[in-house]
Amino acid sequence: xxxxxxxxxxxxxxxxxxxxxxxxxxxxxxxxxxxxxxxxxxxxxxxxxxxxxxxxxxxxxxxxxxxxxxxxxxxxxxxxxxxxxxxxxxxxxxxxxxxxxxxxxxxxxxxxxxxxxxxxxxxxxxxxxxxxxxxxxxxxxxxxxxxxxxxxxxxxxxxxxxxxxxxxxxxxxxxxxxxxxxxxxxxxxxxxxxxxxxxxxxxxxxxxxxxxxxxxxxxxxxxxxxxxxxxxxxxxxxxxxxxxxxxxxxxxxxxxxxxxx
Numbered sequence: 080x081x082x083x084x085x086x087x088x089x090x091x092x093x094x095x096x097x098x099x100x101x102x103x104x105x106x107x108x109x110x111x112x113x114x115x116x117x118x119x120x121x122x123x124x125x126x127x128x129x130x131x132x133x134x135x136x137x138x139x140x141x142x143x144x145x146x147x148x149x150x151x152x153x154x155x156x157x158x159x160x161x162x163x164x165x166x167x168x169x170x171x172x173x174x175x176x177x178x179x180x181x182x183x184x185x186x187x188x189x190x191x192x193x194x195x196x197x198x199x200x201x202x203x204x205x206x207x208x209x210x211x212x213x214x215x216x217x218x219x220x221x222x223x224x225x226x227x228x229x230x231x232x233x234x235x236x237x238x239x240x241x242x243x244x245x246x247x248x249x250x251x252x253x254x255x256x257x258x259x260x261x262x263x264x265x266x267x268x269x270x271x272x273x274x275x276x277x278x279x280x281x282x283x284x285x286x287x288x289x290x291x292x293x294x295x296x297x298x299x300x301x302x303x304x305x306x307x308x309x310x311x312x313x314x315x316x317x318x319x320x321x322x323x324x325x326x327x328x329x330x331x332x333x334x335x336x337x338x339x340x
Contacts, residue, residue, distance in 0.1 A: 089108045089194055091108050100202065113158070114134060115132065115133050116158065122161055141171060152189045153185055163196075168217065203306045204276075206282075210276060211245070217245040217246075230257070275290070277300045290326055
């Protein structure tokens, strides 16, 4: 078959990593597809049938991966592009849309479905309480696709406005300094007691969740599997004795908020 009218591409969010965190909708989409494109660790999560085919690639090959998947779908195939977390949050749904916009006209006729998944900030927040209980935003610390100066401006604006901030892609071997710089910038705006949540591999056997005041936060606590949540001046910590502490951001604002302690 060569008609794109019979092809289909599903961009599937597999959640943070635990099999129990994959939604029924995502499981159904996996069962429906034949060809699977994704970053090596994500396609390796899939338990596929003999008639299903994995096409794995490296982390920085998002556009070429999306193009390859679209070419296959244009041949009339049932194709899946898999992402960790949610595919629309710093992930493959955007890359597929970019490839469609820049690609040949026939790619625009391919049936496209984006299957949502549990993104890292939601998984981490659920493990610690409700830090995203009021206004929040998500910022990627990776400067591979945007200048570091832009990231700094967004961090400053978000912290000044009182948003809780979820940091994606906080640190890597190739980018070892950005998270430390972010903490330095935020410490000039937020109280030193602001809770910082380091959530690594939420929901997986190697999960590690830690809460540290901003004044003591160490970038070495994070790696690329970590989502870092920066509380606002309103975010509170409830100590519970032998039970893990709860971190939450109230649904209401006090009359005066945002002042630096």
